[in-house]
Amino acid sequence: DVKVTQSSRYLVKRTGEKVFLECVQDMDHENMFWYRQDPGLGLRLIYFSYDVKMKEKGDIPEGYSVSREKKERFSLILESASTNQTSMYLCASGLPPDLSYEQYFGPGTRLTVT
């Protein structure tokens, strides 16, 4: 069974704090993704990575950065949290698309910035 875990289910941070969200997958997947999910908007891609040390901007990268030092771990960083970054954050992993279209999602981190 593929397992994607996220470091926290719920997180409350203050405006201006630096926030780290961690994601770990145990299936040796090359591809990893960070999304945010807001009511009425669907999932939106923040950043993705196809390999260690590689990162690509998604549709809404502003205010975020990422780090992928090891294949199994993909971190999302909010350099200076703001209230409009209050959201559900979902991590996903998958194989290269020539092998499989499947994406496996983690349980999500609900972040509240006050």
Added chain:
Amino acid sequence: KNQVEQSPQSLIILEGKNCTLQCNYTVSPFSNLRWYKQDTGRGPVSLTIMTFSENTKSNGRYTATLDADTKQSSLHITASQLSDSASYICVVSGNFGNEKLTFGTGTRLTIIP
């Protein structure tokens, strides 16, 4: 602009009944269409993935259909169970990879005993 529209936004049905959820999309080019189930407070879980050449795919009591000509898909749930209560999200891929996915906003399904 690539869009995925789902209907209805929410649906309440009695346990044991069937239901059908709709998905219309304007994504182009088209690679594949997926249906996900998302329980409250959880990440989405894949139900089916269909490419251009597939028009029906089943996963247990879930059957998805795809009409690539009219750009419509449906998800049919047979003999609903309380555990089917969840949001169902339609996702369309515009290219070969997973970085160009367009997500619908989901249909919230509630099964009542």
